[in-house]
Amino acid sequence: MRLFKDYLLNMCLALVLVPVSVAAFATEYFVASKDDYQAISSKLVAGDKIILKNGVWTDFEILLEGQGEADAPITLTAETKGQVILSGLSNLRLAGQHLAVSGLVFKNGYTPSSAVIEFRKNSNALAFHSRVTEVVIDNYNNPDKQESDYWVALYGQHNRLDHSHFVGKRNRGVTIAVRLNSEQSQQNYHQIDHNYFGYRPTFGSNGGETLRIGTSHYSLTDSYTLVENNYFEHTNGEVEIISIKSGKNTLRGNVFFEARGTLTLRHGNGNIVEQNIFLGNGVEHTGGIRVINKDQVIRNNYLQGLKGYRFGSGFTVLNGVPNSSINRYHQVENALIVNNSFIDVDHMHLAAGSDAERTAVPINSVMKDNLIINTNKQQPFSLFDDVSGIKLSGNIANTELPAALSYGVKRQNVALKKAENGLLYPVSGKLNAGAKRDLKVLSKQDTGASWYPKSPGFVTFDSGQTHQVAQGATALLAAIDQAGEGDVIVLANGQYDVSKLIKINKTLTIKAAQAGQATLTFERSALFEIQNGGSLKLEGLVISGANSPDSAGNSVVRTQKWGMVDNYRFVLLNSHILALDINHTFDFFVTGKGAFADEISLMGNTFDNVTGDILVLNTEIEDLGIYNAEYVTVKNNTFNNVQGAVVKLYRGGTDESTFGPLLHMADNTLNQVGYGKRNKNKSSLYLHGVQVANILQNTLVKSAPIVVEHTVGEPITVIKNNLFDATQAPTITELRVEGPHTAVIDDNKTPNTDKR
Structure with a gap:
């Protein structure tokens, strides 16, 4: 009997001395709802694993908090990597030691706080020795x-x-x-x-x-x-x-x-x-x-x-x-x-950067x-x-x-x-x-999560399907509604009298089957409005403002007036724009505040009788370094009787962290441009703070002068081989640097500069 007691005592002592793994006390939680997560989130211990059920989790603010260990972290992961989508007002915070998160996707929303993923709970509770891996944040x-x-x-x-x-x-x-x-x-x-x-x-x-x-x-x-x-x-x-x-x-x-x-x-x-x-x-x-x-x-x-x-x-x-x-x-x-x-x-x-300050x-x-x-x-x-x-x-x-x-x-x-x-x-x-x-x-x-595609950043024009549209506004509107990203809508010859504002929220091309034979008129204050996700290319069209409302401030194309977070592109090719004169300040293109274009291009077009401006890209006037378009190209166009300017492009402030705006204006003809009484700048082209401007081989006849205002960033302005007929020479002003202007103005011809 004593031998048996000694045996039991030795066994008990052995059990006490054997180290017990932390993981032995860990728990695996399969979580199907936000309430389920809240129920377990405050009692997590080293080695615990939380698995979020596949699906879309909306407005889910996750706090992963606890004290894991190097060989037993507290883990949060997806049931299947990439199939747990956090949308709406969702975010993730980590606080504690040895925490690990993987497999989540944030999309279709934005963070309600200062960060989507934050390695802290607050300023006093931070994360240490923690890891976020195979997580996606996509356009959030x-x-x-x-x-x-x-x-x-x-x-x-x-x-x-x-x-x-x-x-x-x-x-x-x-x-x-x-x-x-x-x-x-x-x-x-x-x-x-x-x-x-x-x-x-x-x-x-x-x-x-x-x-x-x-x-x-x-x-x-x-x-x-x-x-x-x-x-x-x-x-x-x-x-x-x-x-x-x-x-x-x-x-x-x-x-x-x-x-x-x-x-x-x-x-x-x-x-x-x-x-x-x-x-x-x-x-x-x-x-x-x-x-x-x-x-x-x-x-x-x-x-x-x-x-x-x-x-x-x-x-x-x-x-x-x-x-x-x-x-x-x-x-x-x-x-x-x-x-x-x-x-x-x-x-x-x-x-x-050598200057009076940086010496x-x-x-x-x-x-x-x-x-x-x-x-x-x-x-x-x-x-x-x-x-x-x-x-x-x-x-x-x-x-x-x-x-x-x-x-x-x-x-x-x-x-x-x-x-x-x-x-x-x-x-x-x-x-x-x-x-x-x-x-x-x-x-x-x-690099990245192997299970998530690395797709192009934007859809190129003309990369989708082509749709042939019969004559009439109803068919046009239906085709636009049904079109996919990158699609091309081809208009049959004829008249298209549009009574609704056409909202563009995808990358789309609208072109005439035969250049100059498809005519669009419109009854709203604008024909097209580019919205988030939208980019628009127009080709071979005739667009008339004859049926537009008899009120000031119309436009052919405008962006969403406020709240655009997506960059857009706008291209106009080989088209005829006319009769934008039913009332004053009838512009061709107007940017909303906060909207930003990667590209705006006008090439091979004719504009006749416009009471406003052609491109209004000067809504950011607070001088905070914000501007409305990166690349602006105006090439091989004819502008006749335009009361405003061809381009008004503005970038104010002293910030030096951007490249643009960049303007290329070449081979255009301007006849009687810029002398409208509401054109406050009295210019045919007004550039403020533009970083690169190449103005080459244009002909200006009886038009207001080109006005350029240099600010910061060592701007490059080249004005060469232009004809200024009955048009004053360009004016260049250095607003922030003392001394003569830095523009290159060469080989321009200026006959009859004293006449209009």
Whole structure:
């Protein structure tokens, strides 16, 4: 008996001493409703797993809070990845330790708070050692475009955001923000890796960054965030794709594909930028790396086919402000720029931004062993100030460079060959200059959520089906209602008397089967209204305002008057617009406030008898850096008896974070344009703050002058080979820079300038 008792005692002691896994007490919850989730959310322990039932969850504000452990995190996931849709006013917050979220999709709504996903409950309860992976945020935008929010805000320390998919952010605010606004969020060692950043349309003002680490207020604080192996495709929000505003961050192995903007070391010191790939493919405003501040390391990066210039150039080293405040531009000091390849990079700017304020030139910096090859043999460098503080050595270029740089650059013809990684390297393996040959090029398919498609950012015109429409407004309206994205509606010859406002909320082309033989009239104050999701192309039509209401302020095309969050496109080709004169201020195209066009093009058209303006793109007059259109093209048109201006395009304020507006106006004829008594600018073309304007080979007869007002951003205005007959010469005014204007005005003819 005693032996048996001793045996039991030993067994009990053994059980006490055997470690018990935390997971043994964990619970798996299958949650089918918001109430079910609330019932268990406050009692989660390490190892617990919550599975959300497949379906659409509307207005679901999720708080995942608890204390997981490294080998037993608290997990929230979808029953099936990609089939749990969070819509309406939904968001996600994480607070605690070792939390993990995966498989969710946010779409068809917007966050009711400051972020869609937030690594905190509030300012006192943050997330640590937590992970969000394989999560999608797709066009989840506040309908007020100027209302700011983040899609992901990282707080706390040692958190990871990976293999997630972000596409279509259209309202103000950074897509992903790393916040350093408390000690618990500084020196955070976050990891942001293998994410897919898809199309972010041009925002049209500051506030369109894709990734920002820190803010100017905490810019002298170190973050230690790793941004690695992410894919940035068409992230065009503003000039800064990535904005680094803190120190000791590493950006490695990322790919920037046809992305308009730059990786900008805006604030903070001691950051490392290495092994990144920038592929511009000749797309306008594709940029590379912009350097500001101290101790920055830029090494072993590959940059090819970049067209950007100035602050958005392929490579930029900025001038600083002496004794700069924390939110301005600190002097570049001790920068190391080594073993980078610049292939067909149009512009490399050193001491950029030099002006009366930014006078602190780069100092104690090194630029060595870089490869600079332009197949067009155009040298890329522009020097805006003294660059002797950048010491050059071992660099190789195939073009003649400015004298101030030639001592440290060997001019040499270098043959290039595509390697297995798809990049171009010198055929000769003996050159030490340029990026390393073992550079890995990340595949887009290796980023984001593998189960979610990486679709194009917008629908191209004429990419859908074609519909033949018989004569009559009823048939036209029915065809528009039934058409799909990218469809083409072809109108039979005849008259179309439209009594309803045609609302365009899809990408659509309306064209005449035979140019000039389909005529549209309209009885409302406008014929077309472009709404969210809409883009419109008109071709070969005759549009008359003869049947329009006898009241002021009509238009042929307008955008939604307020609340457009989607960018749009409008194209008019080979059409005849006439009789916009039933009352005063009858415009052809009018933008609503807040609306933004990626493209507006008028080509091959004739306009007769218009009491208003042709393109009204000047509703953003608060001087906040906001404007209404990025690219405006007016080519090969004839304008007869237009009382207003052909284009009124306005961008006010002092912000320098955008590329546009950009105007190309060529080969047009203007007869008696701009002299209406309600045309306050007394101009045939009025441009304020336009960044690039090419006005070429136009004929202006008995018309008001071209009026250009330069503001910030070193605008480029070229007015060449125009005929100003009985028309005053253009006027150029510098509103923010002292001295003569910077426009190029050459080879214009001005007969009879004293006559009207």
